[in-house]
Every structure is written in C-alpha cells, then in structure tokens.
Amino acid sequence: MSDERTAIVTGGGSGIGLAISERLAADGAAVAVFDRDTSSADATAAKIVASGGTAVGVTVDVTDRSQIDAGVADVRRRLGRPTILVNNAGLQGFDPFLSISADQWNRILAVNLTGTFDCCQAVVPDMIEAGWGRIVNISSSSAQGGQARMTHYVASKAGVIGFTKALALELGPQGITVNTIPPGFIDTPMLRASERQGFLGEGVDHHASRVPVRRVGRPEDIAATCAFLVRDEAGYITGQVIGVNGGRNT
Ligand code: NAP
Numbered sequence: 001m002s003d004e005r006t007a008i009v010t011g012g013g014s015g016i017g018l019a020i021s022e023r024l025a026a027d028g029a030a031v032a033v034f035d036r037d038t039s040s041a042d043a044t045a046a047k048i049v050a051s052g053g054t055a056v057g058v059t060v061d062v063t064d065r066s067q068i069d070a071g072v073a074d075v076r077r078r079l080g081r082p083t084i085l086v087n088n089a090g091l092q093g094f095d096p097f098l099s100i101s102a103d104q105w106n107r108i109l110a111v112n113l114t115g116t117f118d119c120c121q122a123v124v125p126d127m128i129e130a131g132w133g134r135i136v137n138i139s140s141s142s143a144q145g146g147q148a149r150m151t152h153y154v155a156s157k158a159g160v161i162g163f164t165k166a167l168a169l170e171l172g173p174q175g176i177t178v179n180t181i182p183p184g185f186i187d188t189p190m191l192r193a194s195e196r197q198g199f200l201g202e203g204v205d206h207h208a209s210r211v212p213v214r215r216v217g218r219p220e221d222i223a224a225t226c227a228f229l230v231r232d233e234a235g236y237i238t239g240q241v242i243g244v245n246g247g248r249n250t
Pocket residue numbers: 010011012013014015016017034035036037040060061062063088089090091092111115138139140141142182183184185186187188189190191
C-alpha cells in the first residue's frame with residue numbers, strides 16, 4: 001500500500017499520468033501532480049481533493065532541472081518527503097528518419113530520457129534517507145518492437161528501459177525498486193492526436209480489433225499496474241519491464 005506516502009507523478013495533468021495520480025491517491029498516497037501545464041496539473045489535483053484525497057498541482061517542465069528541484073522542494077514542504085516517483089511525462093513525434101532535425105531529436109530525448117534522469121536524481125536522496133522508495137518509469141511498447149518514423153521517440157524510450165535496469169541494480173541495496181511499464185496503445189489525448197493527424201493509418205477502432213484482448217488500453221490499465229509496483233509487497237520486483245499492452249508485445 002502507498003498509504004500515507006508521498007508520490008510525484010510527472011505529466012499528471014493528462015491521460016495515463018492523470019489516471020496514475022488518481023489511483024495512487026485513492027490508495028492513500030498524497031500526490032504531487034507535476035505538469036508543465038499549470039491548469040491541467042491543478043485540475044487533476046482538484047479532482048483528487050474533491051473525491052477525498054490529498055494532492056497538489058505543481059508546475060514543472062521536466063526538461064528544466066531548476067524547475068524540478070524547486071518542485072521537489074515544494075513537495076517536501078507541502079506533502080512531506082517524496083518516496084514514490086512515477087516518470088510519465090512524455091512527448092512523441094512521427095517523422096521520417098532523414099527529416100529529423102537536431103532540435104527535434106534533442107527535444108524528445110530531453111523530455112523522455114533526460115527528464116526521467118533529472119527527476120530521479122532530484123528525488124532519490126529522499127528515498128535513500130527513508131530507506132525505501134519506488135520508481136516507475138513509463139516507457140513504450142514501441143521500444144520493444146520498433147516503430148517506423150519514430151526513431152527519436154523509440155530511442156528515448158529504449159533509453160528509459162536501459163536506464164531503469166541499471167538504476168535498479170544500483171539502488172536495490174537501499175530498499176528502492178525501479179521498474180518500467182511500456183504501455184501499448186492506450187486511449188489518451190496523445191493517442192487520439194496521433195489518430196487525428198493520420199499517423200495510425202486506419203484509426204483506433206481498427207487497431208483495437210487486432211489487439212489480442214480485442215480492445216484499446218485504458219489509462220486505468222497502466223494505473224493499476226503502477227499501483228501494484230509501488231506497494232510494499234512488490235519489493236522483490238525491480239529492474240523489470242512490465243508490459244501492459246493487451247498482448248500486442250510479448
Ligand atoms: P498525454 O495525454 O499527452 O499526457 C502526457 C502529459 O505529459 C501531458 O499532460 C503533457 O503536457 C505532459 N508533458 C509533456 N511534456 C512535458 C514536460 N516537458 N514536462 C512536464 N510535463 C510534460 O500522453 P499519454 O498518452 O498519457 O502518455 C503518458 C506517457 O505514456 C508518455 O510518456 C508516453 O510516451 C507514454 N506512452 C503512451 C502510450 C499510449 O498509447 N498512449 C503508449 C506508449 C507510451 P502537455 O499536454 O502540455 O504536452
């Protein structure tokens with residue numbers, strides 16, 4: 001149980017991060033909703049508070065280390081020492097390989113991979129002090145199977161998987177687990193934007209009919225897995241890649 005623990009969820013203003021924030025709060029954690037978009041971070045926190053939970057919205061762009069450090073300091077003051085971190089903020093891109101500019105490449109790496117690194121470095125000292133911690137990094141099933149026109153995104157998410165494995169080995173002795181969930185085909189604003197822009201080909205319904213479990217994933221599917229990984233009883237699970245994709249990748 002994450003009861004009475006403080007959790008930080010990045011990109012908590014939308015989609016999967018919103019569902020994870022709500023679920024961890026329902027399980028008893030005080031949740032700091034980090035998002036670069038102040039209004040969505042605040043809206044998620046207000047929704048949690050309205051249903052009886054504890055949450056605050058914090059404006060943090062995960063590509064800015066000074067904002068991360070200030071955000072974490074704010075969390076310590078308002079909610080207490082954070083010992084659960086979910087690195088969920090993400091940015092995708094669909095671009096033919098030869099057209100990817102250095103700026104596009106660097107931007108996607110900055111949000112997805114360096115943002116994960118910086119948030120971990122900012123929060124791990126609190127976990128070491130507590131002798132307990134749980135880190136869940138949201139990667140992507142595209143890093144398991146590859147995806148054309150997403151070399152920048154897939155490389156960043158494959159980096160998150162490798163980073164997770166290495167950090168798990170380093171932090172295991174301190175009571176901190178580090179795992180990654182690579183979601184596959186989850187119905188969020190990000191997925192619907194891809195559909196609108198024509199990047200999914202035949203659209204969400206068509207793809208859902210081909211998923212082995214015959215439906216599109218829901219943000220709650222990822223939240224449920226995340227909620228389990230942050231529990232005390234998941235303490236023997238670390239360095240793992242826990243696919244939640246309806247059977248599309250095994
Ligand atoms: P989403 O609905 O777009 O939510 C992502 C959230 O992250 C948004 O609130 C976004 O804010 C925020 N964010 C983006 N850049 C940020 C930054 N630099 N600092 C702080 N917050 C930032 O997407 P989602 O589908 O829930 O995706 C959540 C995670 O799952 C991502 O890491 C994504 O790569 C991963 N994922 C999703 C799927 C899927 O099928 N949906 C599949 C594989 C992996 P803005 O709205 O302002 O950009």
